[in-house]
Amino acid sequence: MTDEGEGAQRQGRRLTTREAADRLGVKPETVYAYVSRGLLTSRRTSGGRGSTFDPKEVEALARHGRRDQPAPGADAVSTGGAPAIGTGITLIGRDRFYYRGVDATELTRRYGYEEVAEWLWTGTMTPGIRFSAPEEALAAARRAVAALPPHSGPTDRLRVAAVAAAAADPLRFDLSETTVLATARSLIPTLVGALPLAGRAPGPRTELAQRLWPRLTDTPDTKASVRALNGALVLLIDHDLAASTLAARVAASARAHPYAVVSAGLGALEGPLHGAASGLAHRMLAEALERGSAAAVVADHLRAGRRVPGLGHRLYPGEDPRAQALFTLLEEMPRAARALEAAREVEATTARHVPLHANVDLALAVLTVSTGMPPEAGETVFAVARTAGWIAHALEEYAERPLRMRPSGRYRGPRPPQPLP
Incomplete structure (x- = not known):
């Protein structure tokens, strides 16, 4: 942990955006991208001109944020505190x-x-x-x-x-x-x-x-x-x-x-x-089409402190390839044109502030909205x-040994012996 992070934890102080970015090794705008993706939670400062972050939450993301590839044939080993399971799928x-x-x-x-x-x-x-x-x-x-x-x-x-x-x-x-x-x-x-x-x-x-x-x-x-x-x-x-x-x-x-x-x-x-994430994107797109402005709907989400549905994926730093492939198929459907345009406006509007791209939930919402399907x-x-x-x-x-995925609990309760209740 950095000196700033250790000091913040000792003092119970929250990290500034710059301190969080330094600890994570990213730019400040990427920190807000993590917030949009639900990987971090932020709290506005008393003056309302910036955000602060829980140092323990930032430290956990710094430790586990890198997605390690398991070694070939890995059984159920640990990588950064999370289990890694060998799979050929x-x-x-x-x-x-x-x-x-x-x-x-x-x-x-x-x-x-x-x-x-x-x-x-x-x-x-x-x-x-x-x-x-x-x-x-x-x-x-x-x-x-x-x-x-x-x-x-x-x-x-x-x-x-x-x-x-x-x-x-x-x-x-x-x-x-x-x-x-x-x-x-x-x-x-x-x-x-x-x-x-x-x-x-x-x-x-x-x-x-x-x-x-x-x-x-x-x-x-x-x-x-x-x-x-x-x-x-x-x-x-x-x-x-x-x-x-x-x-x-x-x-x-x-x-x-x-x-x-x-x-x-x-x-x-x-x-x-x-x-159920695609249902949130469906409702957002439907509202954008009804109001005639995806930008206004995005602004409402951000003003209320809500994530914009259908954007960003923790496994893809760039575009979600599933969204790209589905958008290509949707371009062949004339009835999907308006919903496609609204989805792209959602992505473009949000990208002015945070580098987020459409994920498969937004592409799936284009399909459901444009064909009269329910959310x-x-x-x-x-x-x-x-x-x-x-x-x-x-x-x-x-084909593996049975019951191999049996983790051990880390007991955090009162130490025995305790009096009989």
């Missing part, structure tokens, strides 16, 4: 990410979601593969979802559908690779088929993006819109050890069956900082897409 680079070593955006251009899911699971590309839902499991999932209150959210429906499908599958406890793969190929279309219809249902052998579309909106699909939705599914299929994926791997480490692994992932995904649609797309990634990680984890 997704590698995140500075401005690119890769599925099994292949550029994910290139896969998005050439293949459908089901094909890429099969690639993640097996390492083999099977062009034209289609997943189908077993009638008994689909019927059970639909009955369970239909029994939910009308205000239930998309993750509620998917979680209930997964539990119902599990109850209908007597082979769910068989964790052999062949059975897990068969479960995965049937579970994803079951989750999609259990969602209530908003439009006209397509045939059961169409690609998954076409089957999901009428569950999200009553707006008729087009080739371009289905390509965009398929692209979103592929781009969101996995992103290394995000919170929901870690939850899924912990469940798999305890040898939970694939349905329970997916349920664990869905539970973590529902947080507003993860799968929660992005969360549904995220959850359906990521299910294949969770299964891929479960397959890896089933």
Whole structure:
């Protein structure tokens, strides 16, 4: 720790922006970028002309901010206080990410979601593969979802559908690779088929993006819109050890069956900082289109001390490659033009003050806003897409020793012996 940081901690004094920047080795504007991304919290000075920062929070970010790459074959070692888990599924680079070593955006251009899911699971590309839902499991999932209150959210429906499908599958406890793969190929279309219809249902052998579309909106699909939705599914299929994926791997480490692994992932995904983030970006874009000014909406967010949704990602110092790839697909949709323009205005307006770029949540919001989908649609797309990634990680984890992800707690309570209460 720097002398300034140590002195501040001893005296209980907060750091100035310059002191925080010096400790982190960044420019002052980057400190505010960290605030916008939720990595730091700031407090205005009494005079209102600057911000101050908690020295302990700054020190923690300085220690753990660098994302170390685990050594090949790493089991569950520690890097900077956080666990590192060996995986051969997704590698995140500075401005690119890769599925099994292949550029994910290139896969998005050439293949459908089901094909890429099969690639993640097996390492083999099977062009034209289609997943189908077993009638008994689909019927059970639909009955369970239909029994939910009308205000239930998309993750509620998917979680209930997964539990119902599990109850209908007597082979769910068989964790052999062949059975897990068969479960995965049937579970994803079951989750999609259990969602209530908003439009006209397509045939059961169409690609998954076409089957999901009428569950999200009553707006008729087009080739371009289905390509965009398929692209979103592929781009969101996995992103290394995000919170929901870690939850899924912990469940798999305890040898939970694939349905329970997916349920664990869905539970973590529902947080507003993860799968639900695109809904915030959707509402912001919708307001910008209604008011005719994205700049005014951005100003309102900043004035209220709120983060501008859909901007910045802690793993990408520059642009989020998923957003770039999805924006390219959305440019082929004439109906998305206004929302695209608003999204770019949001990014340009914010960039005057902090160097933040659009992330995949903002691109996903352009898709949902421009096609008449509800704000929660992005969360549904995220959850359906990521299910294949969770299964891929479960397959890896089933091959490891069980219960390996059992960290030791650091007890902070009163020291024994204590009197009996």
